[in-house]
Amino acid sequence: MSKIFQIAIIGAGGISGAHSGAAKASAGRVVITAVVDPNVEAAAKLAAEHGAQAFATVAELLKAHKAGTVTFHGAVVATPPSIRIDIVSALVKAKVPVLMEKPIAHTLAGAKKLASLAAKNKKLPMFVAYCHRFAPAVVTLKEHVAKGRIGRLVRIENAFACDLPGHKDKWFSDPKKAGGGAFLDMGSHSLDLLSFFIGPSKVAGSIFDYKWKGRTETAATVLLKGAKKNGPNINAGTAAVILSGWAETSRFTLTLEGDGGTLFYDYEKPEEIIFKDLVGKAETIAIESHGVRFTKQLVAFADAVQNKAKTSLATFADGLAAATLGDKAAKMGK
Numbered sequence: 473m474s475k476i477f478q479i480a481i482i483g484a485g486g487i488s489g490a491h492s493g494a495a496k497a498s499a500g501r502v503v504i505t506a507v508v509d510p511n512v513e514a515a516a517k518l519a520a521e522h523g524a525q526a527f528a529t530v531a532e533l534l535k536a537h538k539a540g541t542v543t544f545h546g547a548v549v550a551t552p553p554s555i556r557i558d559i560v561s562a563l564v565k566a567k568v569p570v571l572m573e574k575p576i577a578h579t580l581a582g583a584k585k586l587a588s589l590a591a592k593n594k595k596l597p598m599f600v601a602y603c604h605r606f607a608p609a610v611v612t613l614k615e616h617v618a619k620g621r622i623g624r625l626v627r628i629e630n631a632f633a634c635d636l637p638g639h640k641d642k643w644f645s646d647p648k649k650a651g652g653g654a655f656l657d658m659g660s661h662s663l664d665l666l667s668f669f670i671g672p673s674k675v676a677g678s679i680f681d682y683k684w685k686g687r688t689e690t691a692a693t694v695l696l697k698g699a700k701k702n703g704p705n706i707n708a709g710t711a712a713v714i715l716s717g718w719a720e721t722s723r724f725t726l727t728l729e730g731d732g733g734t735l736f737y738d739y740e741k742p743e744e745i746i747f748k749d750l751v752g753k754a755e756t757i758a759i760e761s762h763g764v765r766f767t768k769q770l771v772a773f774a775d776a777v778q779n780k781a782k783t784s785l786a787t788f789a790d791g792l793a794a795a796t797l798g799d800k801a802a803k804m805g806k
């Protein structure tokens with residue numbers, strides 16, 4: 473039996489709720505013992521929910537850790553990307569394993585810096601929280617492609633889009649703070665997810681759209697081309713299409729089209745995958761909801777740190793690969 477895995481959450485904003493819920497759903501495997509946020513009310517509120525200690529800065533957290541007045545085995549970094557380099561550097565110096573929210577950084581230079589930090593500290597577990605790798609549908613879709621359910625994969629398409637009018641006035645769409653908009657936010661998930669299927673790829677086309685004057689892009693349409701064979705039924709040249717949006721009708725879908733059929737997953741119908749053969753005859757495949765992905769990801773982090781388990785967690789090198797593709801697509805798309 474693995475022992476309890478204690479974590480510090482750094483950044484008690486929107487996404488910390490998913491990590492908090494994930495810890496609660498982990499049946500005692502993962503426990504939050506510390507929360508850091510300069511917004512002391514947010515830190516105190518989340519800490520109180522878990523019987524954890526609240527801190528205003530990472531320096532205070534690490535001082536208490538060194539003094540032995542708080543214990544944790546890893547940290548989840550859930551701050552905005554623009555301020556993470558110093559935070560992650562301090563955690564690495566203190567030898568604290570890291571699971572960091574996506575994207576790896578808000579600039580390519582930042583991504584390179586963090587990937588290089590991870591490369592220099594190979595023994596320390598460091599991961600980027602590309603949580604869709606842990607959606608049961610994604611795992612099942614990969615298995616179905618590998619066993620030839622849809623023949624040879626011709627095209628994979630991922631839409632992560634919805635209407636987020638509030639983002640117009642948040643750091644998310646501030647070009648200096650965020651570094652990118654809908655594509656960096658939603659599209660970085662897609663870049664990692666599609667690379668998870670087709671392996672390394674090249675950007676073949678990109679078009680960005682801007683709804684808000686002076687702010688980041690609100691939509692992106694990006695085409696990737698697989699660079700090499702990536703397992704059974706996935707050859708070099710496979711097309712991958714990314715549709716990202718902050719100002720459009722909600723769609724969270726993953727479609728895999730093969731020369732022998734199609735597999736379709738709609739995150740808004742979370743417990744079914746639809747298979748259709750070439751004449752359109754449909755079959756429903758029952759699946760556990762993607763809602764479990766944050767818990768599975770957190771437990772994988774615990775297993776990677778405590779048991780040296782091999783997991784599907786994205787490495788910082790994977791984060792840099794997504795950032796490199798993202799940078800190219802952004803330059804082409806503008």
Ligand SMILES: NC(=O)c1ccc[n+]([C@@H]2O[C@H](COP(=O)([O-])OP(=O)(O)OC[C@H]3O[C@@H](n4cnc5c(N)ncnc54)[C@H](O)[C@@H]3O)[C@@H](O)[C@H]2O)c1
Binds near residue numbers: 488555573574575
């Ligand atoms: N995996 C997903 O599906 C998903 C979903 C939403 C957001 N995210 C990612 O999570 C990250 C955070 O997004 P969010 O929506 O939670 O943003 P947010 O603005 O709601 O929260 C960020 C929090 O970080 C805190 N913070 C700022 N500086 C800090 C510091 N020095 N130390 C500690 N905390 C600090 C802020 O006070 C705020 O509470 C982003 O990178 C975003 O892309 C991932």
